[in-house]
Amino acid sequence: AQSVTQLDSHVSVSEGTPVLLRCNYSSSYSPSLFWYVQHPNKGLQLLLKYTSAATLVKGINGFEAEFKKSETSFHLTKPSAHMSDAAEYFCVVSDRKGDYKLSFGAGTTVTVRA
Amino acid sequence: DTAVSQTPKYLVTQMGNDKSIKCEQNLGHDTMYWYKQDSKKFLKIMFSYNNKELIINETVPNRFSPKSPDKAHLNLHINSLELGDSAVYFCASSVDAIPSYNEQFFGPGTRLTVL
Numbered sequence A: 001a002q003s004v005t006q007l008d009s010h011v012s013v014s015e016g017t018p019v020l021l022r023c024n025y026s027s028s029y030s031p032s033l034f035w036y037v038q039h040p041n042k043g044l045q046l047l048l049k050y051t052s053a054a055t056l057v058k059g060i061n062g063f064e065a066e067f068k069k070s071e072t073s074f075h076l077t078k079p080s081a082h083m084s085d086a087a088e089y090f091c092v093v094s095d096r097k098g099d100y101k102l103s104f105g106a107g108t109t110v111t112v113r114a
Numbered sequence B: 001d002t003a004v005s006q007t008p009k010y011l012v013t014q015m016g017n018d019k020s021i022k023c024e025q026n027l028g029h030d031t032m033y034w035y036k037q038d039s040k041k042f043l044k045i046m047f048s049y050n051n052k053e054l055i056i057n058e059t060v061p062n063r064f065s066p067k068s069p070d071k072a073h074l075n076l077h078i079n080s081l082e083l084g085d086s087a088v089y090f091c092a093s094s095v096d097a098i099p100s101y102n103e104q105f106f107g108p109g110t111r112l113t114v115l
Helices: none
Strands: A002-006 A010-014 A020-021 A023-028 A031-038 A044-050 A056-058 A065-069 A073-078 A087-094 A108-113 B004-007 B010-013 B019-025 B031-037 B041-052 B053-057 B064-070 B075-078 B088-092 B110-114
Touching: A002 A020, A010 A020, A020 B075, A023 A031, A023 A044, A023 A087, A031 A065, A031 A073, A044 A056, A044 A065, A044 A073, A073 A087, B004 B088, B010 B019, B019 B031, B019 B088, B019 B110, B041 B064, B041 B075, B075 B088
Parallel strands: A010 A108, B010 B110
Antiparallel strands: A002 A023, A020 A073, A023 A073, A031 A044, A031 A087, A056 A065, A065 A073, A087 A108, B004 B019, B019 B075, B031 B041, B031 B088, B041 B053, B064 B075, B088 B110
16 A cells, blocks of 8 residues: 655745655555646646655756655755746655555645745 | 647536546557546546556446547546536546556646536
């Protein structure tokens, strides 16, 4: 069984300041982990993914995430927020064995203040 | 040249009606999915097809019936619509049926409102 917990339902940051979105996962096997972003009234877009290679993963738009097995975490960061980062962010896990399903977190809404 | 497209974008209907949502992908992917996103933005898989074959069928009411006429299309038909069916439905596709490695590409969503 697999699941993710996004620890913050809402994060508000000022433009130009760092962003941290927290995600903890649970997985029966070695997991693959993803972060997806959903802008208002749009579909989801992949930001980055971890599939057992380097534990520090770089994605699009300056985002990165670090896989920490000891902490079962996959937190998403960006050093400097931009207004266009305002969106909903989903942490997603998939067991690399099992039923081939993705399990989505409840989402974190990011607001960026000018 | 939209990768995953859905029609309609908005659908407002009365309880008890039957409606369909269409999805098409032009990425050449083998696998397609339907997800439901509720009012709290929680996303849950409903169905998945791989090369026109159903491979994931979550505990969805029988009123929901997916159909895949070919691997580029996955339609969702809903009978006897209920208030609780109001949600945003997303279609997605991926290269194959192993989501652990492959990105899923999502359509723009269909917002269904049942009155």
